[in-house]
Amino acid sequence: MxxxxxxxxxxxxxxxxxxxxxxxxxxxxxxxxxxxxxxxxxxxxxxxxxxxxxxxxxxxxxxxxxxxxxxxxxxxxxxxxxxxxxxxxxxxxxxxxxxATVEDNLFIMAGLAAPAAAIIAKKSGESIPQVKKFKVHLIPNVVFVPLCTLVAIMGATAVQMSKKSKDNKPTT
Known part of the structure; x- marks a missing residue:
């Protein structure tokens, strides 16, 4: 400290x-x-x-x-x-x-994988009819990629918080 x-x-x-x-x-x-x-x-x-x-x-x-x-x-x-x-x-x-330190590499993996996954999902969504109805292709990449990355990091945070709360519960 x-x-x-x-x-x-x-x-x-x-x-x-x-x-x-x-x-x-x-x-x-x-x-x-x-x-x-x-x-x-x-x-x-x-x-x-x-x-x-x-x-x-x-x-x-x-x-x-x-x-x-x-x-x-x-x-x-x-x-x-x-x-x-x-x-x-x-x-x-x-x-x-x-x-506080990150105890696992979940954040790093989410931060590195999310941008590539967002682009792949957006490109593949253009040819899948069920995804095409959401019109994801109209969202510019400069908005879509950071938004997906933010959602992935928030998900990683939620998973880690859930894991910590389970670890801290007293056993009866």
């Missing part, structure tokens, strides 16, 4: 480091009661949700619940001062929170 922000700061993006650390911490933890793990975890989830919406296009993977619970018990709970908590929390976030 710390690497992309430090790289952006070096490129001259002003204040991004402050927004991602101090201001966000103050907004979600400073004035909240976090004496129990449940209260801390609610503030943490709120923080992660806010963090992912503030930086559009980037999503961050957070540690598992047990890792957060252990860090809370070992580090957060014993600290008394707000300044120490803030410093330790920022260090923890930089160490444990990572940018």
């Amino acid at each position: 710390g690497l992309p922000f430090s790289a952006l700061n070096k490129l001259g993006v002003p204040g991004l480091g402050a927004v991602t650390t101090g201001q966000v911490y103050d907004r979600h933890f400073k004035n909240k009661d976090t004496r129990t793990f449940e209260e801390f975890h609610l503030a943490y989830v709120e923080f992660c949700k806010y963090f992912n919406t503030v930086l559009p296009g980037q999503d961050f993977d957070t540690p598992d619940l047990e890792v957060i619970r252990k860090w809370y018990a070992d580090t957060w709970e014993p600290l008394q001062k707000d300044d120490e908590k803030k410093k330790m929390f920022i260090e923890y976030m930089q160490e444990k929170v990572t940018e």
Whole structure:
């Protein structure tokens, strides 16, 4: 998490480091009661949700619940001062929170295959009577190909999200 922000700061993006650390911490933890793990975890989830919406296009993977619970018990709970908590929390976030990565090559395959498939589908659609009635041949390629690619990537996203939600369901 710390690497992309430090790289952006070096490129001259002003204040991004402050927004991602101090201001966000103050907004979600400073004035909240976090004496129990449940209260801390609610503030943490709120923080992660806010963090992912503030930086559009980037999503961050957070540690598992047990890792957060252990860090809370070992580090957060014993600290008394707000300044120490803030410093330790920022260090923890930089160490444990990572940018979400694509775990499979579904996006890459969809992005590479969709333009060619769109052109092939459009050309073959001109000779198939059932497809010809949709008049796909009237849509210019500069519109049709990106639209098909976008639909393919959205489909790949839906498949990956469905897969993740199935993986995260607790087994009974």
